[in-house]
Amino acid sequence: MKVTVIGGGSWGLGLSKVLADNGHDVLVYDVNEKIVDKINTLHICIQLNEFIPESIKATNQIKEAVNFSDVLLFVVPTKVLRQAITSIIPDLDRPKLFINAAKGIEPETFKRVSEIFEEMIDPDKFKGFVALSGPSHAEEVMKGLPTLITSASKSQENAKYVQSLLHNSDYFRVYSSTDLIGAELGGALKNIFALATGLLRGQGLGDNAVAALMTRGLVEMGKFYDYFGAGKESLMGLTGVGDLIVTCTSPHSRNYQAGYKIGKGKDLNETLDSMTMVVEGIRTCEAAYHLAKKENIDAPIINALYDVVFNRVDPKLAYEQLLSRDQKAE
Numbered sequence: 001m002k003v004t005v006i007g008g009g010s011w012g013l014g015l016s017k018v019l020a021d022n023g024h025d026v027l028v029y030d031v032n033e034k035i036v037d038k039i040n041t042l043h044i045c046i047q048l049n050e051f052i053p054e055s056i057k058a059t060n061q062i063k064e065a066v067n068f069s070d071v072l073l074f075v076v077p078t079k080v081l082r083q084a085i086t087s088i089i090p091d092l093d094r095p096k097l098f099i100n101a102a103k104g105i106e107p108e109t110f111k112r113v114s115e116i117f118e119e120m121i122d123p124d125k126f127k128g129f130v131a132l133s134g135p136s137h138a139e140e141v142m143k144g145l146p147t148l149i150t151s152a153s154k155s156q157e158n159a160k161y162v163q164s165l166l167h168n169s170d171y172f173r174v175y176s177s178t179d180l181i182g183a184e185l186g187g188a189l190k191n192i193f194a195l196a197t198g199l200l201r202g203q204g205l206g207d208n209a210v211a212a213l214m215t216r217g218l219v220e221m222g223k224f225y226d227y228f229g230a231g232k233e234s235l236m237g238l239t240g241v242g243d244l245i246v247t248c249t250s251p252h253s254r255n256y257q258a259g260y261k262i263g264k265g266k267d268l269n270e271t272l273d274s275m276t277m278v279v280e281g282i283r284t285c286e287a288a289y290h291l292a293k294k295e296n297i298d299a300p301i302i303n304a305l306y307d308v309v310f311n312r313v314d315p316k317l318a319y320e321q322l323l324s325r326d327q328k329a330e
């Protein structure tokens with residue numbers, strides 16, 4: 001099969017490697033000419049400083065990328081997603097299957113990525129949508145370390161098709177699911193709690209506090225799942241608790257790293273400037289905070305994190321306030 005990958009960053013190239021290892025032809029499109037050049041000449045992912053299979057080719061010509069295949073895998077930060085979709089629209093001359101592996105929610109609208117695609121792509125050019133999510137650091141996939149993720153779509157046929165494209169019995173096991181909402185919510189919301197976990201660690205708190213935050217974070221995630229009608233199996237699966245665990249406990253998580261720096265007292269803008277890769281949790285926290293306020297969803301950790309990040313509340317004061325909330329049943 002031929003697959004076009006839009007976005008040649010860490011995860012775009014991690015997934016490109018899996019596709020190439022599975023024998024598929026991969027063309028990567030990126031707006032950054034340096035990235036395209038390094039893929040074509042040195043066969044490396046510059047974000048991770050890792051070699052990638054030589055069969056992976058790259059271009060910065062959007063027309064060439066769109067024409068290359070009928071399967072477009074998007075792996076760009078959600079902040080630039082609308083821009084990336086806008087750039088492909090003029091060259092869409094036939095229906096395509098869209099896959100998204102980015103994890104985030106649009107702050108202004110709380111739209112999931114699938115909703116943005118459905119809104120922006122002409123139904124005549126839309127063959128379907130699949131979300132890829134689960135505990136998956138690009139750093140480990142690049143090294144061929146065992147990883148399990150989920151291919152989720154409203155269409156079981158599309159979910160299974162993408163499952164078969166990416167499944168690799170040596171190191172990359174893919175499950176299929178029809179709970180698209182659950183998969184998209186889990187991938188986005190867990191980044192909020194990774195930021196919060198980093199913040200606690202930066203403040204010098206211990207394992208007990210981190211375990212408590214992850215557990216109560218899962219409860220808050222569940223309230224959003226209930227609100228949107230997502231399945232509890234997803235909350236307890238790879239795209240929910242699985243991704244929450246990996247992102248709250250791994251040094252590879254840039255959301256955790258950003259939280260850690262803020263917890264150590266670094267300014268938010270200074271922290272974001274120092275990160276070479278995307279920190280989705282900040283946008284998602286903003287989105288979740290406003291939705292929770294509007295819809296009366298009780299989300300104390302999200303509220304506290306929002307106050308630290310956007311209102312510059314001292315992290316110590318924020319967790320002291322969390323601890324001093326009214327006593328209640330679990």
Ligand SMILES: NC(=O)c1ccc[n+]([C@@H]2O[C@H](COP(=O)([O-])OP(=O)(O)OC[C@H]3O[C@@H](n4cnc5c(N)ncnc54)[C@H](O)[C@@H]3O)[C@@H](O)[C@H]2O)c1
Pocket residue numbers: 006007008009010011012029030031032035047075076077078080083084087101102103104136137138139276277278280
């Ligand atoms: N890195 C991981 O381990 C990992 C794992 C799972 C999911 N994700 C998710 O994948 C998404 C991307 O993360 P990443 O780590 O690859 O980020 P990254 O910063 O490493 O790469 C993003 C890439 O997108 C490119 N880009 C920006 N605008 C573009 C456009 N309009 N068209 C085409 N390319 C464009 C950039 O040049 C860059 O190469 C995020 O939502 C992240 O949460 C990342």
